[in-house]
Amino acid sequence: xxxxxxxxxxxxxxxxxxxxxxxxxxxxxxxxxxxxxxxxxxxxxxxxxxxxxxxxxxxxxxxxxxxxxxxxxxxxxxxxxxxxxxxxxxxxxxxxxxxxxxxxxxxxxxxxxxxxxxxxxxxxxxxxxxxxxxxxxxxxxxxxxxxxxxxxxxxxxxxxxxxxxxxxxxxxxxxxxxxxxxxxxxxxxxxxxxxxxxxxxxxxxxxxxxx
Numbered sequence: 001x002x003x004x005x006x007x008x009x010x011x012x013x014x015x016x017x018x019x020x021x022x023x024x025x026x027x028x029x030x031x032x033x034x035x036x037x038x039x040x041x042x043x044x045x046x047x048x049x050x051x052x053x054x055x056x057x058x059x060x061x062x063x064x065x066x067x068x069x070x071x072x073x074x075x076x077x078x079x080x081x082x083x084x085x086x087x088x089x090x091x092x093x094x095x096x097x098x099x100x101x102x103x104x105x106x107x108x109x110x111x112x113x114x115x116x117x118x119x120x121x122x123x124x125x126x127x128x129x130x131x132x133x134x135x136x137x138x139x140x141x142x143x144x145x146x147x148x149x150x151x152x153x154x155x156x157x158x159x160x161x162x163x164x165x166x167x168x169x170x171x172x173x174x175x176x177x178x179x180x181x182x183x184x185x186x187x188x189x190x191x192x193x194x195x196x197x198x199x200x201x202x203x204x205x206x207x208x209x210x211x
Contacts, residue, residue, distance in 0.1 A: 002119045003030040005048040007039035007065065008081070009058050013104075017052060017081070020108055021115060036060025043069045048076065050118050052111075053098075055082035055089060063089075063096045070097035077118035081111070087132060100124040149208060153187040156180060158209040161200040 004021055006029055008014045018029045031046045033039035036057035043051055043065070051069060053062035066078045079100035080093045090101055100114045106126050117124035125133065149157075152173075159169045166184070170177045188194065191202040203209040 002027045002050065002115075003046070003048045004028065004115065005031045005033070005039065005043055005046060005051040005053075007033040007036070007042075007051065007057055007062065008054040009034050009056075010054075013054070017111065020111060021052075024112060024115075027115070034058075036062065036065045039065045040068055043076070044072060047073060050077045050079065050115055052079045052081050052115070055080055055084050055093065063092050063098075066093065066098050067096040077121065079114050079118055079124070085128065085132065090129065090132060101129045102126055103128060148190050149187060150183075153183050153190075154203075154208055156183040157187050157199060157203045160184065160196050161203065161209050161211065 004027060006014050006017050006021075008017070011034070014032050014034075018032065021027050022029050030048050031042040033042050037059045039051070039053060039057060039062075040060060051065070053065055055062040057065065062080055062082070066080070069076055070078065077100065078096075078098040079102060080098045081102050081104060082089070083104050084090075085103050093101060100118050100123060102110055102114050102124070103126060106128075110126055114124040114126075155173060156169055159172060164172065166177050166180045169180045173180070184196070184199070187203075188196075188199050191199055193199050193202055200209075204211045
């Protein structure tokens, strides 16, 4: 039997969630709370398998409830079911220990799928939340060396590696010698080196050019 705690300060929301989840075979809503303190108390007493929590609970937020429940019940799975879809709220919820995050505008089937996944100890995020997580991860990750160089800088570095002088590079790329020197200087600065030989070694090491 999968035992579920529901916490939301709107009775109509609790009723809808309860009716939906209780209709699933082997699922039981063991407790309902209208505020965060009640949710924490019921969670500690009933020790459910899953807690479906609104983020904006009175007295104690859903994120606060999540953090405290997870300290005592590490096997508890928490689904934050909310109207908030900003990155800050999502990050705080995950840091508190929630492994599911669902927007209240998502369909009933999403809610059933989320509880089912958490019941099997798998995380669940709707497509919109997954996209938000992906964008945040892409923004926070460090840029690779290849991403920091422009195509022209890589062309110049390749020709330097082939032993071309600035004059020959300028002729090859149909640009001025001054522009070649500027690209070389910028590439060396990005690579953190001081000589053409060091630039070539850096570019080869990071597979930016062909040796």
